[in-house]
Amino acid sequence: MPDSLEKLNEEFSDWLGRLAVEWAIPLEDVSPHLGKEEIADRVKCYPAFGQAVRQSPINMSDVEGTGGECWALGERFDRIRFREFCSNPDSADVVVSLVAHLPSDDDEAAQHIDTFVENCRSLGYQDPKTDGFNASSAGLLASTLLTAAFPKRFVDFRQTRWKEFADELSYRLFETESPSYGEMIVAAGTFAQKICGTETFQQSWPAGEPLWTIAGICWHAHSESGADRPKDAPLFPYEEDFDEGALVLRKHLIQERNTSLIQQAKDMWREADPQLRCDVCQFSFAERYGEIGEGYIEAHHTKPISTLKDGSRTRISDLAKVCANCHRMIHADGECREIEELRELLRSE
Ligand SMILES: [Zn+2]
Ligand SMILES: [Zn+2]
Known part of the structure; x- marks a missing residue:
């Protein structure tokens, strides 16, 4: 191409x-x-x-x-x-x-x-x-x-x-x-x-x-606010009843899966750290699960999506690599906790 x-x-x-x-x-x-x-x-x-x-x-x-x-x-x-x-x-x-x-x-x-x-x-x-x-x-x-x-x-x-x-x-x-x-x-x-x-x-x-x-x-x-959400698009299948907070969190998690930026970030992380360790707890999927864990890590957007202005671009430096457990805990109860806060928590264990 x-x-x-x-x-x-x-x-x-x-x-x-x-x-x-x-x-x-x-x-x-x-x-x-x-x-x-x-x-x-x-x-x-x-x-x-x-x-x-x-x-x-x-x-x-x-x-x-x-x-x-x-x-x-x-x-x-x-x-x-x-x-x-x-x-x-x-x-x-x-x-x-x-x-x-x-x-x-x-x-x-x-x-x-x-x-x-x-x-x-x-x-x-x-x-x-x-x-x-x-x-x-x-x-x-x-x-x-x-x-x-x-x-x-x-x-x-x-x-x-x-x-x-x-x-x-x-x-x-x-x-x-x-x-x-x-x-x-x-x-x-x-x-x-x-x-x-x-x-x-x-x-x-x-x-x-x-x-x-x-x-x-x-x-x-083309419409006043960009593309309208299609009427028959699926609703939010993972939350039976959701409030504003759940919607914001859902958008956040979707953003963390989607863009080609995430792919770029993962490539960059892998160069610096082939084991792709969790930024919070140091867990490595490759180390623990062998071949099937190779290359697996989740991207967490450190700036909550609700604070981002429309059209503002995400940078790789806004993303943290975290394991699935830590990612869950970051967002437990619909929150968006700081990486440092969780590290602190693990240290004091
Ligand atoms: Zn972790
Ligand atoms: Zn996240």
């Missing part, structure tokens, strides 16, 4: 880890829930929409009927404009030209898309009263037509959604300050293709049309 893909893989994996913490569910439960409904809608709607868009000769009432089903075009005003567009006799030529003559070169494709967006002005995307041209709505239309026709290359595009998603993964989406819609749509497609190439994505979402999956994830991830 090239470096940049390796980095994207890490960022994507960390982001899933952060969602697991936020939703207080195990990491392996994140991917079955993340973007689930958005993905299902794309799987349901895009095949028929794609057929209608590529049909020759094109039938705009088929395009309207199948496209109108897609959630991506589902906002009220987008839908009204789309209907007006489809009922205009000139729209067929414009769609055929977008799809049938799309260049394979990305820069040329961007210009080609910009021409389509410009053509939408006179096809329902310019408000006759205010004269305002709704380029973002026309861009969305272009991107959904392209997604339907070329599912391996494009994603349905709304600027804020993809921008926020890219920010979450520390990925620079646009090369220039004020890119055109064509450039943005091509860039979002490229970004989605890169995510598909990551190990984390391939392991977590092995089936399905990958770009529809990424788009579903991206659209789910």
Whole structure:
């Protein structure tokens, strides 16, 4: 894997880890829930929409009927404009030209898309009263037509959604300050293709049309406070009745299992101490259990998660390595005791 893909893989994996913490569910439960409904809608709607868009000769009432089903075009005003567009006799030529003559070169494709967006002005995307041209709505239309026709290359595009998603993964989406819609749509497609190439994505979402999956994830991830906790995500199976304290503790323990940072920390610890001894009591799983204990140690986050601000990054120096017993005692009664406090306790025995 090239470096940049390796980095994207890490960022994507960390982001899933952060969602697991936020939703207080195990990491392996994140991917079955993340973007689930958005993905299902794309799987349901895009095949028929794609057929209608590529049909020759094109039938705009088929395009309207199948496209109108897609959630991506589902906002009220987008839908009204789309209907007006489809009922205009000139729209067929414009769609055929977008799809049938799309260049394979990305820069040329961007210009080609910009021409389509410009053509939408006179096809329902310019408000006759205010004269305002709704380029973002026309861009969305272009991107959904392209997604339907070329599912391996494009994603349905709304600027804020993809921008926020890219920010979450520390990925620079646009090369220039004020890119055109064509450039943005091509860039979002490229970004989605890169995510598909990551190990984390391939392991977590092995089936399905990958770009529809990424788009579903991206659209789910966008909301006021980041990705909403899915309604059907498992509740907290280990606590029958939990209070705020138990929830905080659960988030803490999930955080300690999830991120790639934990893996890095373990690698670093092993270099300094091959036996991976507990920072509190010096217990070593490898020493006591032999081969099956090799490499086993738990990571404990010394700063309670409730004190961490949103988006603050964990550093390896914030983590302590502890055996399972000491870890239990650190958190007994929902507490988060200091390492030194437990050491003190053992010394005074
Ligand atoms: Zn210990
Ligand atoms: Zn802990």
